[in-house]
Amino acid sequence: MFLALRELRFARGRFTLMGIVIALISVLVVMLSGLSSGLVNDGVSGLKSMPATAFAFDEGTMTDNAFSRSVVDDEQLAVWQDAEGVAEAEPMGVNIVNGVTDDDTQIDLTLFGVEPAGFLTPQVSSGDGLGAVGGIVVSEPLRDAGISVGTVITLDRLDVELTVVGFTQGQATFGHVDVAYLPIDTWRLIVAGQSQPGAPTQEQVDALDFAYSSVVALKAADGAEIDFEAVDADAGTTTMTLTEAFNASPGYEAETLTLSMIQVFLYVICALVVGAFFTVWTIQRTHDIAVLRAVGASSRYLLRDSLAQAAILLIGFTAIGVAAGVGMGALMPDAMPFDLEFEPIAVASVLTIVLGLIGAAVAVVRITRVDPARALGGQR
Amino acid sequence: MNDFDVAPALEVTDAVLELGDGDSRVRALDSVSLTVMPGEFVAIVGPSGSGKSSLLAIAGALGQPDSGTVKVHGTDLGSLSRRARTRFRLHNIGFVFQSGNLLPALTAADQLRLAGRLAGNRRVDAEALLASVDMAHRAGHRPSELSGGERQRVGIARALVNSPSLLLVDEPTAALDRRRSHEVVQLLADKAHSAGVAVVMVTHDRDVLEHCDQVVEMVDGRLGVPALVS
Numbered sequence: 190m191f192l193a194l195r196e197l198r199f200a201r202g203r204f205t206l207m208g209i210v211i212a213l214i215s216v217l218v219v220m221l222s223g224l225s226s227g228l229v230n231d232g233v234s235g236l237k238s239m240p241a242t243a244f245a246f247d248e249g250t251m252t253d254n255a256f257s258r259s260v261v262d263d264e265q266l267a268v269w270q271d272a273e274g275v276a277e278a279e280p281m282g283v284n285i286v287n288g289v290t291d292d293d294t295q296i297d298l299t300l301f302g303v304e305p306a307g308f309l310t311p312q313v314s315s316g317d318g319l320g321a322v323g324g325i326v327v328s329e330p331l332r333d334a335g336i337s338v339g340t341v342i343t344l345d346r347l348d349v350e351l352t353v354v355g356f357t358q359g360q361a362t363f364g365h366v367d368v369a370y371l372p373i374d375t376w377r378l379i380v381a382g383q384s385q386p387g388a389p390t391q392e393q394v395d396a397l398d399f400a401y402s403s404v405v406a407l408k409a410a411d412g413a414e415i416d417f418e419a420v421d422a423d424a425g426t427t428t429m430t431l432t433e434a435f436n437a438s439p440g441y442e443a444e445t446l447t448l449s450m451i452q453v454f455l456y457v458i459c460a461l462v463v464g465a466f467f468t469v470w471t472i473q474r475t476h477d478i479a480v481l482r483a484v485g486a487s488s489r490y491l492l493r494d495s496l497a498q499a500a501i502l503l504i505g506f507t508a509i510g511v512a513a514g515v516g517m518g519a520l521m522p523d524a525m526p527f528d529l530e531f532e533p534i535a536v537a538s539v540l541t542i543v544l545g546l547i548g549a550a551v552a553v554v555r556i557t558r559v560d561p562a563r564a565l566g567g568q569r
Numbered sequence: 570m571n572d573f574d575v576a577p578a579l580e581v582t583d584a585v586l587e588l589g590d591g592d593s594r595v596r597a598l599d600s601v602s603l604t605v606m607p608g609e610f611v612a613i614v615g616p617s618g619s620g621k622s623s624l625l626a627i628a629g630a631l632g633q634p635d636s637g638t639v640k641v642h643g644t645d646l647g648s649l650s651r652r653a654r655t656r657f658r659l660h661n662i663g664f665v666f667q668s669g670n671l672l673p674a675l676t677a678a679d680q681l682r683l684a685g686r687l688a689g690n691r692r693v694d695a696e697a698l699l700a701s702v703d704m705a706h707r708a709g710h711r712p713s714e715l716s717g718g719e720r721q722r723v724g725i726a727r728a729l730v731n732s733p734s735l736l737l738v739d740e741p742t743a744a745l746d747r748r749r750s751h752e753v754v755q756l757l758a759d760k761a762h763s764a765g766v767a768v769v770m771v772t773h774d775r776d777v778l779e780h781c782d783q784v785v786e787m788v789d790g791r792l793g794v795p796a797l798v799s
Contacts, residue, residue, distance in 0.1 A: 191679075191682070191683055191686055192672070192674070192675070192683060195674045195675055195679060196674040198674070199673065199674035199675075199711075200674065476670075477672050477673070480666065480670045480672070481672070481687075482655070483629070483631055483658075483664050483666075484658070484659070484663075484664055484684060484687065484727070484728075485655055485656070485658045485659025485660070485662075485687055485688065485731075486655075486659075486687050487652070487655055487656075487687075490687065560631075561631045562622075562626045562631040562632050564631075564664070564666055564670060565622045565625055565626060565631070565666070565667075565739050
């Protein structure tokens with residue numbers, strides 16, 4: 190690195206310009222990473238926080254919006270409850286509703302109907318857990334919308350009144366809409382269209398004859414492998430693992446694919462830009478390289494030195510870009526789904542550096558083809 | 570000085586080298602033979618295109634002749650692999666290039682330190698070596714801050730860092746005025762005689778030949794009769 194460091198200092202103007210480009214790419218990578226994480230969390234944080242292994246949808250349900258399209262019955266549920274390797278199988282209801290709070294604030298909610306004492310019941314950060322027929326546990330960030338324990342939310346058209354009894358631990362959203370957990374029987378009452386205006390009552394629930402839900406949520410026994418294909422055939426269902434089920438959230442796949450594609454383009458651009466810079470830089474110093482080779486520098490030494498130079502440039506300015514990106518991310522408006530998470534940013538930064546190094550490596554390989562005899566004579 | 574005292578420092582025998590392709594193919598070296606003993610300072614003079622640089626290239630293991638042999642202190646360069654030639658060059662042959670050919674990013678002292686590091690020597694006493702060519706006071710200056718003569722002096726010091734037994738010098742006075750030309754060539758002669766280093770210098774400049782022990786003329790790829798030293 191003896192030569193690499195001195196050249197960096199000597200040609201600091203050129204390297205700084207190149208570094209600024211790398212830093213700007215890194216800022217964009219961080220912003221896209223933050224947006225990706227934000228959109229993922231905004232789209233499926235409700236699912237991500239669930240301790241489920243997989244979800245069984247009605248057979249043949251189209252993947253997109255599958256949670257709201259699928260309808261499964263108690264017979265399908267029973268098959269899964271008896272299946273080998275399944276520790277727990279519970280009905281889960283999903284649908285998105287509009288409502289208004291008692292102070293006339295309009296609000297959208299994704300209703301997650303779950304068994305109150307089941308494995309899907311959310312942990313609460315404050316208030317009570319799920320249990321009361323008309324009680325809902327809502328996503329923590331709804332506090333910022335003025336919701337508190339005791340707030341009554343009236344569902345549009347149905348005039349069903351649900352009372353907030355607690356908040357989840359952290360954000361719980363589905364399809365960019367905050368989740369409200371409620372007992373599966375109350376969810377069935379609402380979806381079956383047999384609810385009455387006002388707060389749901391136990392009598393209404395007891396009188397309901399509606400043995401359907403959206404999906405069957407599954408939890409595998411410790412160390413067990415479930416034969417999804419065989420049980421699906423018996424139950425007439427199509428199973429998706431928890432991660433696969435993210436794609437069943439409205440718009441999830443389209444959003445994440447779009448951002449992933451932009452990120453891939455950025456990585457390619459980074460490799461090309463760094464490669465182009467080091468190509469020009471190597472061509473500019475061809476005569477110096479010929480002199481070094483003539484005095485006995487090995488190709489390995491020169492390649493190692495040049496790659497070290499590229500690595501210093503990439504690591505230094507990627508770090509600056511990431512720091513700037515994180516700083517800018519902190520200024521993002523609340524309305525924008527933007528979450529800075531260590532892992533995706535670290536992965537994106539490493540990819541930027543590695544692909545930049547590959548671009549530089551392709552460029553500096555030409556060092557090995559420089560004829561040391563070019564050092565002789567007066568031409569430069 | 571290395572352990573080669575009895576053998577000639579450089580022994581070129583019947584070297585033939587052709588360059589170019591097809592109609593543009595020319596014989597750059599035509600049965601060239603040359604022997605230089607340790608401590609001897611030999612000048613090769615001749616017009617442009619006469620093959621001087623080609624001779625320097627094969628003598629310095631930068632290229633290989635199509636036929637004939639090149640030995641440096643008994644080692645046949647043709648028997649070495651490319652990597653071995655590079656290593657041999659690093660430890661046994663020093664180059665002084667036209668205009669110094671110093672690396673623009675490095676100070677005078679760093680030029681010497683880099684040459685040492687290439688050979689695995691991280692403790693080069695750059696200041697002492699620069700002092701030996703009267704350049705200690707310019708140790709911290711980059712090539713752009715040095716005059717042509719100063720650059721050549723640094724280039725000579727760099728070539729001597731790894732104590733080579735053969736010094737190949739390419740047109741060292743091309744960009745220098747008469748006084749500085751004499752100073753630089755005198756310095757080379759001093760190094761040759763004091764350190765026992767064999768020096769082969771190619772040059773157009775006949776004014777500096779008085780410092781050389783032997784002068785040979787090169788025309789159309791052939792080494793001719795010794796030219797008169799003025």
